Amino acid sequence: MSLETARRVLRIEAQAIKDVLARLDVSFDRAVEVLFACKGRVVVTGMGKSGLIGRKISGTLSSTGTPSFFLHPAEALHGDLGMLARGDALLAISYGGETQEILNLLETLKRLEIAIVTLTGNLQSTLAEASDVALDVSVKEEACSLNLAPTASTTVAMAIGDALAVSLLEKHGFRPDDFAALHPAGRLGNKLLRVEHLMHSGDALPRVAQDTAMPAVFHEMSAKKLGMTTVTTSEGKLAGILTDGDLRRLMEKHGGATLAMTAGDCMVRTPQTIGPKILASEALNLMEKKKITSVVVVDPASQKVVGVVHLHDLWTLELM
Numbered sequence: 001m002s003l004e005t006a007r008r009v010l011r012i013e014a015q016a017i018k019d020v021l022a023r024l025d026v027s028f029d030r031a032v033e034v035l036f037a038c039k040g041r042v043v044v045t046g047m048g049k050s051g052l053i054g055r056k057i058s059g060t061l062s063s064t065g066t067p068s069f070f071l072h073p074a075e076a077l078h079g080d081l082g083m084l085a086r087g088d089a090l091l092a093i094s095y096g097g098e099t100q101e102i103l104n105l106l107e108t109l110k111r112l113e114i115a116i117v118t119l120t121g122n123l124q125s126t127l128a129e130a131s132d133v134a135l136d137v138s139v140k141e142e143a144c145s146l147n148l149a150p151t152a153s154t155t156v157a158m159a160i161g162d163a164l165a166v167s168l169l170e171k172h173g174f175r176p177d178d179f180a181a182l183h184p185a186g187r188l189g190n191k192l193l194r195v196e197h198l199m200h201s202g203d204a205l206p207r208v209a210q211d212t213a214m215p216a217v218f219h220e221m222s223a224k225k226l227g228m229t230t231v232t233t234s235e236g237k238l239a240g241i242l243t244d245g246d247l248r249r250l251m252e253k254h255g256g257a258t259l260a261m262t263a264g265d266c267m268v269r270t271p272q273t274i275g276p277k278i279l280a281s282e283a284l285n286l287m288e289k290k291k292i293t294s295v296v297v298v299d300p301a302s303q304k305v306v307g308v309v310h311l312h313d314l315w316t317l318e319l320m
Contacts, residue, residue, distance in 0.1 A: 009143040009151065016139040016152040017159055023136055031117045031133040032167045035066065038115070040087035042068040045076070047101055049150040050093040050157065057091065057161030064165050065174035073101035081108055089115045091164070095137070095153050097125020106130050119157050135160060195283050196276035198314070199297045199307030200226060206308065207232055210239050210264030217242060217263050226310050228294045231267045236304040238296055240267030273298045276306055284314040 035042050042061055046054035054070055061068035071083060090109060092102050097120040106127075109116060118131040121138035128134035137160055143151035200206075206224035208217050208231055221229045221244070228243040242263060250258045250266055258266070273296045274283055287295055288311075297307035 005145075012141060012143040013152045013155045016156050019140065020137060020156050020160065027133055027135060028163070028167075031135055032164060032171065034115045034117055034132055035089055035091065035164065036168055036171050038066075038087065038089035040067075040085055040089070042066055042089050042091055043071050043084060043114075044068060044091045044093070045071045045073050045102060045105070046093035047073055047099050049154050050095065050099075053154050053157050053161065054091070054093050056158060057093075057165065060162060060165040061168065064169040065172045066165065066168045073099070073105060077101065077104055081105070084108065084112055084114060086112050086114070088112070089117065091161075092116060092118045092127060092131070093120075093157055093161075094118065094125075094127050095121040095150065095157075097122040097127040097134075099127065102127060103130075119160055121153060193280040194276065195274060195278050195280060195297055195309055196307070198280055199276065199309045200224070200313075201297075201307040205305070206230060207305065208242075208263045209234070210262065210267075212263045214259050214261050214263070214266065217266075218247070221247075226294055226308060228308070229263075230296055230305050230308065231263045232305050236302075238271070238273065238298055238303070238305050239264065240269045241271040241294075241296060242267050243294070271296055274309070275300045280309075280314055283309055284311075287311050287314070 042058070044054040044058040044061070045051070051070070051072060058068040058070040069083070071080060076083075090105075094102055097118070103126055116131040116133075118127050118134045119137045120128050120134055121136070122128060123134055123136055137153065137156045139152040139156055141147055142149060142153060143155075204224065206220055206226055206229035208220050208229050210231055210233065212220075212231075217229060221227065221242070228241055230238060231240045231242060233239050240263075246266065246268060247258075250261075254261075272286070272290055272292060274286065276297050276299065283295060287293070287309075293311045295309050296305060297309060298304065299306050
């Protein structure tokens with residue numbers, strides 16, 4: 001019985017989204033333009049379930065490049081109206097379009113010349129008529145078996161809110177770098193982390209010159225604990241690398257004679273390199289594909305070695 005109920009609910013909500021998709025017209029473009037033209041913040045408001053949806057939409061807007069906050073319409077009437085300022089825009093959510101707490105804000109909104117975009121199921125409502133743009137988010141039925149509890153209607157409102165946020169993201173030219181700056185923590189932040197923030201650089205970077213004697217190479221690799229070292233030219237450019245595996249093979253082939261060689265004699269001359277701006281997730285994919293444990297980071301402009309990233313540095317992040 002519960003399984004059948006779940007299927008019915010999902011069918012109703014999926015159909016509601018399809019219905020609103022078919023109704024989308026130029027009013028959506030106008031709504032995006034109104035919000036894009038906003039010089040202040042996009043203030044989202046709504047009561048009850050609409051308010052909960054509004055909080056989520058506001059969060060999505062803020063995290064994708066459109067400054068936003070949620071204003072509880074009842075609290076606004078008890079002092080929070082001071083949060084509104086000229087240059088802001090209001091995104092109101094009211095299925096019936098007659099939510100009194102929001103209607104009570106209209107005088108202040110008009111005085112401050114704040115543009116209003118409304119998501120409503122009633123385009124003939126007071127709020128819709130007072131808005132600069134009203135978007136139709138009506139549904140044929142709620143998924144609630146009593147056809148009372150906001151279910152399909154809140155799903156549609158949230159979907160339209162997402163559509164507005166993504167449209168604004170694209171108009172603002174919001175990039176992965178911008179997203180990473182707003183999501184520095186957690187899995188999202190890790191997925192967008194750049195190699196330059198993870199690499200071993202400065203004194204932690206294993207580096208020897210081409211004429212460095214092999215005993216000193218062993219010491220550098222042991223001290224930096226990355227199982228490898230870069231070999232650089234006098235200008236700091238990459239000449240090659242040496243890894244623990246390379247040393248084992250050299251010792252097997254040349255024995256003690258290896259100690260009389262230099263880094264330039266023993267290095268691998270065409271190692272894999274990456275730039276400092278690539279995503280950590282890209283570096284991980286590359287290293288797993290190439291079956292290597294370290295990759296050298298080279299500045300694309302100067303071609304100088306700026307760091308090394310080890311596979312273990314990437315495994316500690318939740319990148320997949």
